[in-house]
Amino acid sequence: MNKNIQTFLACDAAYEEAELVLFGVPFDGTASFRPGTRFGPGAIRNESFGIETYSPYCGGDLTEHKIFDGGDLELPFGNVPKVLESIKGYTEKILADGKRFVMLGGEHLITLGALRAVARKYPDVHVVHLDAHTDLRTEYLGEPLSHATVLRQVWNIVGDGRIHQFGIRSGEKYEFEFAKEHTFLHKFDLRGFSETVEKLKGKPIYFTLDLDVLDPSIFCGTGTPEAGGISFHELLKAVLQLHQLNIVGCDINELSPHYDQSGSSTAAACKITREILLQITK
Numbered sequence: 001m002n003k004n005i006q007t008f009l010a011c012d013a014a015y016e017e018a019e020l021v022l023f024g025v026p027f028d029g030t031a032s033f034r035p036g037t038r039f040g041p042g043a044i045r046n047e048s049f050g051i052e053t054y055s056p057y058c059g060g061d062l063t064e065h066k067i068f069d070g071g072d073l074e075l076p077f078g079n080v081p082k083v084l085e086s087i088k089g090y091t092e093k094i095l096a097d098g099k100r101f102v103m104l105g106g107e108h109l110i111t112l113g114a115l116r117a118v119a120r121k122y123p124d125v126h127v128v129h130l131d132a133h134t135d136l137r138t139e140y141l142g143e144p145l146s147h148a149t150v151l152r153q154v155w156n157i158v159g160d161g162r163i164h165q166f167g168i169r170s171g172e173k174y175e176f177e178f179a180k181e182h183t184f185l186h187k188f189d190l191r192g193f194s195e196t197v198e199k200l201k202g203k204p205i206y207f208t209l210d211l212d213v214l215d216p217s218i219f220c221g222t223g224t225p226e227a228g229g230i231s232f233h234e235l236l237k238a239v240l241q242l243h244q245l246n247i248v249g250c251d252i253n254e255l256s257p258h259y260d261q262s263g264s265s266t267a268a269a270c271k272i273t274r275e276i277l278l279q280i281t282k
Contacts, residue, residue: 087113221265
């Protein structure tokens with residue numbers, strides 16, 4: 001008899017033999033509009049059994065790779081610094097063991113915890129960021145640790161010229177002005193993504209995907225939907241280029257499954273998760 005432990009589809013390898021680690025961070029403690037992303041990792045795991053292990057897009061199959069699903073972190077809700085420290089500690093263990101990871105959110109602030117660990121091991125890391133929002137505020141309602149400030153916090157660690165942003169279509173004026181001087185920000189769509197991939201080959205990369213980069217007509221199950229987003233196929237085209245990069249860490253965040261009763265948003269998140277896993281292990 002085997003233990004009945006729910007994992008993402010086919011991600012059931014032992015930790016010791018795994019080449020890649022998947023884990024969830026069910027945290028939405030700074031959600032500023034509609035909460036619910038804490039339910040994202042569980043929904044993605046549960047609904048992953050509605051898709052196939054094989055990808056006709058890249059020809060890969062999850063059963064051909066050893067991926068460990070560590071489940072969800074147990075978090076001290078109500079204490080944001082401790083949440084970030086929990087993420088950092090778990091991520092440091094994975095990196096110390098010579099493995100890479102994909103983290104399922106949860107809200108976008110969780111990126112900061114993982115990036116703190118990644119930047120310690122890879123001081124020259126570059127961040128590739130797909131999102132509807134700039135996330136470059138210095139604070140939100142007086143709080144410097146927020147899903148609305150996460151990329152500004154990341155910039156405090158990596159500095160100028162290391163953050164590459166795509167799909168951005170919302171933010172305060174000063175955020176866009178800041179980006180002109182300090183990040184590579186591509187407004188509205190993914191134009192320039194292929195050129196960025198070519199430029200970043202060989203460098204350590206942290207890839208962060210906020211699923212609200214998708215248009216809400218495709219992906220409405222999110223806390224802060226923003227009209228004017230990209231299509232699923234545009235996102236897929238970008239994801240299928242990730243095998244060209246040295247991705248040392250990755251997160252997929254901002255699915256709030258209960259805002260889409262049809263399940264379509266969760267299904268899209270599952271499929272993109274499968275493709276990202278296959279690209280990183282390719």
